[in-house]
Amino acid sequence: MKITDIRHITVPIESEMANAFINFSKMDVSVLAIETDEIRDGQKVIGYGFNSNGRYAQPGILSHRVVPRVLEQDSKNLINPETGHLDPALIWKAAMVNEKPGGHGDRAVALGILDMASWDLAAKLAGKPVQNLMAEIPGVGLGKPLEKVWVYAAGGYYYPDRGTDALVEEMLNYVGMGYRTVKMKIGGASLEEDIQRIEAVLDALPEGVTLAVDANGRFDGAEAVRYGNALGNYPLHWYEEPTDPLDFEGLKMVADSYEGPLATGENLLSRGEANNLVLYGGLRKDRDVLQMDSALSYGFTEYQKTLADLKEKGWDAGRCVPHGGHQFNLAIAAACGLGGSESYPGIFEPFGGFADSIDVVDGHVGLPDIPGIGLEAKSSLAPILAKLS
CATH class of the missing domain: 3.20.20.120 (Enolase-like C-terminal domain)
Structure with missing residues (x-):
């Protein structure tokens, strides 16, 4: 199992509305897909992610730093040995190689986009809703998610x-x-x-x-x-x-x-x-x-x-x-x-x-x-x- 490609696009969410600080007339969002060679029901398994509103799309950081680092990794370094599946934590770790502490800003948004796609992918590979997968995490998850x-x-x-x-x-x-x-x-x-x-x-x-x-x-x-x-x-x-x-x-x-x-x-x-x-x-x-x-x-x-x-x-x-x-x-x-x-x-x-x-x-x-x-x-x-x- 391996990642075969990571693609992203920028999508506008133009609106004339405003809050106390900004208007949203030029606001946009990055949407990202992690494609794998795993086939389920005749289709490649793909994980999707995007950033929340209020912060702009991150094509520069994604293209220049985040995506290349993940694609350069040997696939075995991204696989959880217990599940045999691609692991969001290992993908996250690969994306953060050579990043100094601090300086969060837009980098935190770019990683958030990738991480959402990683969890979507992990849950699809596990055959579970993502809330079920996350609920199993010791110390944080409930064991069984709220309905x-x-x-x-x-x-x-x-x-x-x-x-x-x-x-x-x-x-x-x-x-x-x-x-x-x-x-x-x-x-x-x-x-x-x-x-x-x-x-x-x-x-x-x-x-x-x-x-x-x-x-x-x-x-x-x-x-x-x-x-x-x-x-x-x-x-x-x-x-x-x-x-x-x-x-x-x-x-x-x-x-x-x-x-x-x-x-x-x-x-x-x-x-x-x-x-x-x-x-x-x-x-x-x-x-x-x-x-x-x-x-x-x-x-x-x-x-x-x-x-x-x-x-x-x-x-x-x-x-x-x-x-x-x-x-x-x-x-x-x-x-x-x-x-x-x-x-x-x-x-x-x-x-x-x-x-x-x-x-x-x-x-x-x-x-x-x-x-x-x-x-x-x-x-x-x-x-x-x-x-x-």
Whole structure:
């Protein structure tokens, strides 16, 4: 068994929507395929991966460093001797040859893309859904994955031609889809305007549905505290990313003054940064939420070590709700007993969302029971995967 080729393409996800920091008019994604010489049901076994939204495609790092290193490896160095199959950890190790510690950034995203494809491939070779394979990992997996995972609908972006009425309609549409928590953006307008938007949504939401807000790291510590003082008057599910991802001092200021739950971590791209967040960010183990995204931070091969570190520091896996809104993080949540996973209904297509047959029921979704991640069970992804196969 060996890898015969690794291919990748860049796919745009153009949109005029914006959060407090960026618009997505030029955003794109890398999609990668690892092809093998293994034949199943008359077809070559191929693993697929891509990066989460919010970080750009990585054709340069993939082509110049990551892919050549894996293809240059002797196949026997990528095979797990116990299973006889290609091993995500060994593929990851090959891709990181001659890389110094630190300097995470886009490299962490490129490795995340490769690693997602490696796990899709490994699960297909094992003939199992990827959540079943990951659940078997000692110390991290549950043994048997959860049958359903809590999800929330992330949206509420700023659009140049849409006002508060459109925002309210969007949030109610998510409720109609089965979500019981919805999220909207703040920080892209004045505090006064954002409060009006929040109040309009809260007034419209039915009983039992909660609202989270996301500042996307827009504020310094003092401004984040000012916003938090105003937000404290409302029953919010959480106040997300109030400060720059690495401003742990500013985040601690918010945690010391805001009694409600905080959520952050999606823009931390390494295990070390995640450790520093819980050590120095003032977060509280009984209410706050960690949103690190494996697809942006070296993949599940590294993320499982992050989970082990968090457990050692007294953080329950249920406090982790990954960013990204895609099937891979959903599978990780099911395999490791995380608190849930983000969802982007109708946004960042075709990469966000779940398999075609999976509906949101009372804020939860199930997972496809097919080998791999189940990307092939999402029909809108089929044309892109076809270009790589």
